[in-house]
Amino acid sequence: MDESESRSDAEPSIDFGGEGATVYEAIFREIEDAVFLIDVERAGGDYTFTFLRNNDTHQRQTGLSEDSMRGQTPREFLGEEQGATVASNYRRCVEQQTTVEYEEKLDLPGGTGYWKTKLTPITEGGDVAYIVGVARDITEEKQQERTHDQTYRRFETVLETMSAAVFLKDTDGRYLLMNQACRDLLDIHGDPEGMTDEDLFPPAAVERARSDDRRVLQDGEPIEIEETVPTPTGESVRLTRKSPVYDEEGTIVAICGVSTDISEQKERERTLQRLKDRLELAVEGGQIGVWDWDMISDEVEFNDQWAEMLGHTPDEIEPHLDAWERRVHPDDLEAVEDALSDHITGETGYYEAEHRMRTAAGEWKWIRDIGKIVERDEDGDPVRAVGIHLDIDDRKRREAELERTRSLIERTQESASIGWWEVDLVDESLMWSDEVYRIHGVPANESVELADGFEFYHPDDRDAIETAFDRLTEEAEPYDLELRIVTESGQTRWVRSIGDPQFDDGGEVVGALGLFQDITERKEYEFALESTREELRQIIDLVPDLVFVKNREGEYLLANEATATAYGKTPEEVEGKSEADIIPSVEDSEAFRQDDLDVIESGKPRRVGEETLTTADGETRILQTTKIPYQVAETGEDAVLGYARDVTELKEYERTLEEQRDNLKLLNQVVRHDIRNQLMVVESYTELLEDSLADDQSRTYAQTVIAAARQAADITETARDVTDVLLQAGSDRTPISLRTELGEQIERTRSDRDRATVSVDGSIPDVTVLADDLLEAVFRNLLTNAVVHNDKEVAEVTVSTRVFDESVRVSIADNGPGIADDHKEQIFQEGQKGLESGGTGVGLYLVKTLVDTYDGDVWVEDNEPTGSVFAVELSLAD
Numbered sequence: 001m002d003e004s005e006s007r008s009d010a011e012p013s014i015d016f017g018g019e020g021a022t023v024y025e026a027i028f029r030e031i032e033d034a035v036f037l038i039d040v041e042r043a044g045g046d047y048t049f050t051f052l053r054n055n056d057t058h059q060r061q062t063g064l065s066e067d068s069m070r071g072q073t074p075r076e077f078l079g080e081e082q083g084a085t086v087a088s089n090y091r092r093c094v095e096q097q098t099t100v101e102y103e104e105k106l107d108l109p110g111g112t113g114y115w116k117t118k119l120t121p122i123t124e125g126g127d128v129a130y131i132v133g134v135a136r137d138i139t140e141e142k143q144q145e146r147t148h149d150q151t152y153r154r155f156e157t158v159l160e161t162m163s164a165a166v167f168l169k170d171t172d173g174r175y176l177l178m179n180q181a182c183r184d185l186l187d188i189h190g191d192p193e194g195m196t197d198e199d200l201f202p203p204a205a206v207e208r209a210r211s212d213d214r215r216v217l218q219d220g221e222p223i224e225i226e227e228t229v230p231t232p233t234g235e236s237v238r239l240t241r242k243s244p245v246y247d248e249e250g251t252i253v254a255i256c257g258v259s260t261d262i263s264e265q266k267e268r269e270r271t272l273q274r275l276k277d278r279l280e281l282a283v284e285g286g287q288i289g290v291w292d293w294d295m296i297s298d299e300v301e302f303n304d305q306w307a308e309m310l311g312h313t314p315d316e317i318e319p320h321l322d323a324w325e326r327r328v329h330p331d332d333l334e335a336v337e338d339a340l341s342d343h344i345t346g347e348t349g350y351y352e353a354e355h356r357m358r359t360a361a362g363e364w365k366w367i368r369d370i371g372k373i374v375e376r377d378e379d380g381d382p383v384r385a386v387g388i389h390l391d392i393d394d395r396k397r398r399e400a401e402l403e404r405t406r407s408l409i410e411r412t413q414e415s416a417s418i419g420w421w422e423v424d425l426v427d428e429s430l431m432w433s434d435e436v437y438r439i440h441g442v443p444a445n446e447s448v449e450l451a452d453g454f455e456f457y458h459p460d461d462r463d464a465i466e467t468a469f470d471r472l473t474e475e476a477e478p479y480d481l482e483l484r485i486v487t488e489s490g491q492t493r494w495v496r497s498i499g500d501p502q503f504d505d506g507g508e509v510v511g512a513l514g515l516f517q518d519i520t521e522r523k524e525y526e527f528a529l530e531s532t533r534e535e536l537r538q539i540i541d542l543v544p545d546l547v548f549v550k551n552r553e554g555e556y557l558l559a560n561e562a563t564a565t566a567y568g569k570t571p572e573e574v575e576g577k578s579e580a581d582i583i584p585s586v587e588d589s590e591a592f593r594q595d596d597l598d599v600i601e602s603g604k605p606r607r608v609g610e611e612t613l614t615t616a617d618g619e620t621r622i623l624q625t626t627k628i629p630y631q632v633a634e635t636g637e638d639a640v641l642g643y644a645r646d647v648t649e650l651k652e653y654e655r656t657l658e659e660q661r662d663n664l665k666l667l668n669q670v671v672r673h674d675i676r677n678q679l680m681v682v683e684s685y686t687e688l689l690e691d692s693l694a695d696d697q698s699r700t701y702a703q704t705v706i707a708a709a710r711q712a713a714d715i716t717e718t719a720r721d722v723t724d725v726l727l728q729a730g731s732d733r734t735p736i737s738l739r740t741e742l743g744e745q746i747e748r749t750r751s752d753r754d755r756a757t758v759s760v761d762g763s764i765p766d767v768t769v770l771a772d773d774l775l776e777a778v779f780r781n782l783l784t785n786a787v788v789h790n791d792k793e794v795a796e797v798t799v800s801t802r803v804f805d806e807s808v809r810v811s812i813a814d815n816g817p818g819i820a821d822d823h824k825e826q827i828f829q830e831g832q833k834g835l836e837s838g839g840t841g842v843g844l845y846l847v848k849t850l851v852d853t854y855d856g857d858v859w860v861e862d863n864e865p866t867g868s869v870f871a872v873e874l875s876l877a878d
Contacts, residue, residue, distance in 0.1 A: 031134075034058035034115075036069075038131040040094055049074060049090045049131070061137050063110030082106060093119040094128045103138070113139035165238075165259040168245070171217060173197060173210065176254060185259075187232040205230055216242050216255050226262070237263040289389030291371070293321065295382045300324065309367070309391050311360035329356035329364060336369070343373065344382055351385070354392065354427070366396040368427045390426045394504055395511070423450060423512040425473060436516045439495060441487035458484035458492060469499065469512070476501045476509050482519060494523035546623070546644035549630060551637055552600055554579035554593050563644075568616025583613075596640045599627045610647070622648045733854060735768035735877035736775050738801075738808060745779040746799060749787065753795070756787040761800035767808055769874040771854045778850050779810070781843040782870050786814035790867075806876055807856075813869040824860050847872075 028035055036054040040047060051069040059065055074090070075083030085104070093100045099120045106115060115135045122130040159166055165182035169175050178192045186192075186200055197206045208227065215223055222243040229236050238259045245254035289306030293299075298321040307317045310327065317323050328336060332355035343351035350372040356364040371387025419435030430450040437444040440456055457465050461483040468479040478500045485495055499514035546566060549558040559574040567574065567582050574582055579593060591611065599606050605628040613621045623644040630641035682705070690702040742764055750758050769775070787795045796815045801808060819827060828848035851858045856874040863869045 028053075028055050031055065032057055034061050034135040034137070036133045036135070038090060038133060040090075040128050040131060042127070047091055047094060049087055051077060052130075058135065061110055061113075062106075062108045064108065078106070089117070089119065090131055093121050093131055097121050097123065097128055113137055114142040163260075165257075165261075167257045167259075169213070169255045169257070171253065171255070173213060182259070185229075185231055185236065201230060212240075212242055213255055216244050217252055220244050220252060229259070236261055237266045287391065291324070291387050291389065293371075293385045293387075295373075295385060298322075306389050309389060310357060310365065316360070327357045329358070332356055340371075343371075351387065365391065366393045368392045392424075392426050395424055395426055398502075418515055418517040421453075421514050421516055425509065425511050432516075439487075439493065439516060439518045440485065441489050441491065456485045456487070458486055460484070465497065472499050472501050472512055473509050476503070482523070493518060493520045495519060545646065546625075546642070548642050548644075549632075549639050550579060550596055550642070551632070551639045552597070554596065556582065557632065557639060562646075566613065566615050566621070595625075595627060596642075599629055599640045600638050603629045605629070613644075621646055622651055733770040733772060736771045736773075737766075738769050738810070738874075739764045739766050741776050742779050742799070742801075742810060745776055745783055748780070749783040749797070753787045755793065756790075756795040756797060758783065758797045758799065761798055764799075765801055765803050765808065767803060768877040769808060769854075770877050771850075771874060774850055775854075778847050778872060779812075781847050782812045782872070785843060786812055786816065786868075786870070790814055790816035792816065803876075807873050808876055809871055809873045811869050811871045813863045813867060815863070815867040818862060818866055819860055819868050827860065828858070 034055065034057045036058050037052040039050040039052050041050070042048075051072050051074075054062075054064065054066055054069055069077060073083065074086040077083065078086060086106075089100065089102055089104070099118060101116070101118045103114060103116050106113065114137075116138045117133060117135045120132045120134075121128040122132060159179045162179060163181055165185050166179040167175060167182050168177045173196050175192045175195045178186075178188065183189070183192065188195075188200075197209045201209065212223060212225060222241060224239065224241045227238055227240055229238050239262045240257055240259040242255055242257045244252045245256050247253045287305045287309060289309050290303040291306060292301040299319055300321055300323065301319055302314070302317050302323070304314045307314045325333075332353075336353045336355050339348070339353045340351050342348045350370065352371075353369045355367060355369065357367050359365050368390040369387065370390070371385050373382045373385045375382075375384040377383050419433040419437075419439065421433070421436055422431045423429070424431075428450050430448055430453050432440075432448060434444050437446075442448065454462060454466060454469075464481065465483055468477075468481055471477040472479060478498075480496070480498045482494060482496050484492055486492055496517040496519050497514060498516075499512050501509045502511040502513055504510045544562055546563040547558075547560040548556060548563045550556055555576065555578050556574050559571050561571060564571045564574045569582070583592065595606070595608055605626065608625040608627060611623050611625055613623055615621060624647050625642060625644040627640050627642045630639045631637070632639055686702050686705045690699055690706070693699045693702060746758050746760065749756065783797065783799075786797045792815055798813045800811045800813070802811070828844050848858055851872060851874070854874055856872065858870065858872045861869045861871065
């Protein structure tokens with residue numbers, strides 16, 4: 001009696017011996033982990049695992065009682081899929097005879113959870129008799145891990161999408177990580193972990209970085225520094241914040257850095273300082289008069305330029321309001337006082353007036369006076385105002401002159417949609433002609449400020465016009481630009497804006513005069529033309545064949561990707577080069593060159609046919625090339641447009657296919673003639689032998705041989721049909737008589753099949769269908785299938801037809817075993833056959849193939865009360 005039999009008479013138990021058993025039992029019951037006991041029985045090369053016991057913790061956490069588990073195998077208790085997985089772990093423990101640990105996910109009555117399980121084998125006599133399992137529910141830990149992973153992925157996403165450069169270094173200065181912005185800044189393509197500043201920066205920058213790191217490590221406080229960081233693309237001004245990173249015990253273990261690019265901010269600050277310096281220089285160099293008015297005492301402080309503008313020395317001007325008032329032209333004084341009053345009462349944002357003032361020589365000079373209240377008392381009354389005087393005397397004279405010429409300019413420019421504009425930099429005024437107003441879609445009676453003029457430009461072009469205007473005013477550099485504007489109604493239009501500087505007698509830029517033309521229609525045409533060219537270029541680059549244009553000298557004007565690749569170059573490397581420079585083979589080059597000239601000279605397209613090309617790799621390719629005369633649109637130059645298809649693989653395939661067709665034809669002849677003749681010999685001689693056999697068993701053997709020979713003959717016939725289908729170059733459907741083809745196969749089945757009756761329901765209609773000579777194979781295979789796969793003593797086959805408007809349906813019903821629903825689609829696939837079939841499995845596949853070729857349909861249905869119905873629907877010939 002073997003071990004499995006000796007332990008099957010009673011419930012197995014583990015003998016820990018004496019008093020220890022009580023201790024182990026207590027541990028088993030009270031331990032917080034889930035514990036279970038598995039009985040192991042071996043029969044031959046397989047094992048049977050049966051649950052014996054589980055402790056209270058296991059029962060509570062799994063929802064499985066000891067009674068429900070006892071005596072159950074893993075598959076019985078956990079289901080096929082889970083049970084198989086659990087049993088495989090038990091088997092691993094037994095076969096290795098060692099403790100195994102693993103994690104698993106189980107669907108239990110207590111719910112679905114994750115478990116960390118430890119299996120320990122217990123041996124008796126050198127074989128494993130039991131397995132003690134200790135399982136711990138780690139579902140909450142798994143959830144925490146997923147939460148942690150999700151948090152980490154979010155952190156990683158935020159880190160990698162930050163525009164600021166972020167890095168982490170350990171206390172020895174080794175980089176632990178860098179985000180994408182930091183890696184891009186330092187042009188690092190691999191993993192930066194382990195790199196140091198010495199690997200990235202010059203010595204001076206390394207020492208500065210070390211010093212900053214030491215401060216963070218020593219003080220334990222974040223620091224913020226401005227630094228210039230050398231990068232592969234140049235220096236970058238950065239605002240960097242370095243912070244200490246602590247571990248759980250409060251020890252600094254790393255330094256985290258966040259560095260923001262402030263290069264543009266620093267540049268703006270420098271620009272602002274330059275502007276301030278320029279402003280001070282402009283006040284002095286531009287002879288701008290400045291006044292500072294104490295509105296309580298009426299004392300006024302005038303600068304030297306204010307006095308000199310009127311031909312006085314600073315000492316000659318009294319620091320009082322009267323010094324200004326008595327020099328203003330009497331005709332202008334009322335308007336000046338009204339403008340000042342409006343500003344004092346808050347009706348205007350600043351005071352501005354143009355008026356005449358008397359000079360030391362007694363003449364009148366035009367002044368532009370601009371000021372603003374900069375201080376008020378607690379009651380809102382003005383306390384102090386400052387302002388400037390600008391000499392606009394020359395501008396006023398020019399305005400009079402310009403006014404006389406504007407009407408002439410407007411008349412000559414209206415027909416070309418051209419207008420003029422003028423900017424006075426002294427008073428910061430902007431003037432537009434009526435045509436400019438029309439182009440902007442603004443009523444001509446509305447005033448437009450200088451700043452507003454820039455606002456009309458498209459946001460993407462505004463920097464360009466502002467930069468050009470700054471150069472014009474600061475460096476006297478004219479401009480001629482084509483830009484976009486957005487009209488008052490929101491329409492985007494293209495304009496040509498021309499600006500020229502205007503100078504005063506001292507050569508200083510005091511204004512600008514320019515032209516403004518609507519060029520929207522021209523730009524739209526250019527864009528459409530360019531878009532068309534680009535689309536055509538993209539299309540021909542996608543063409544797998546060679547497309548090219550060459551001029552009379554053999555220079556490539558265009559070459560698509562396929563053409564360039566053949567020569568081991570890019571389209572840019574081919575275009576503009578002569579043919580002799582591109583084609584490796586001199587012989588090929590001369591042949592292609594002569595073909596090109598023949599097409600150009602004759603002016604007629606030419607199909608070159610097959611020609612060889614030696615590629616850059618030295619490979620010979622066969623091309624089918626067509627060339628047509630072509631004229632370059634831009635120059636009218638004669639050229640040739642070529643289209644070449646690489647047919648190397650096609651030619652090789654054709655040769656291979658021809659060889660295969662020859663081999664298949666030979667095999668078909670063998671099948672049709674030699675093998676079939678030998679089978680007929682076998683069948684005939686066996687029939688003669690059958691008559692001479694005395695006992696029934698021998699005759700049965702002979703009949704089996706005869707049936708097998710006939711079936712083999714059927715197979716050769718099917719093989720012949722398949723070969724004919726494969727050798728077809730194409731299917732040319734012709735009208736075929738349904739009555740003839742179907743009737744012949746019915747009669748043939750009746751004569752060849754001893755245990756079959758074939759009847760026709762009604763009559764076969766005298767119609768023609770669109771098929772070919774292989775239509776008889778369709779009906780022969782369906783009738784043979786109905787008989788051969790029939791499990792009745794006599795196979796009963798019924799043929800029926802039904803004519804529709806454009807098709808006819810032939811139904812072949814049998815009384816056989818029928819076909820399962822899930823197998824009805826599969827039986828028409830190549831190689832599919834019944835479990836008991838001795839055929840090749842290609843008969844019905846051949847039927848399906850032929851019917852598809854005829855644009856028909858074939859399917860199978862259930863017959864009543866038993867059997868199947870195969871239906872074939874074919875198109876009627878007109």
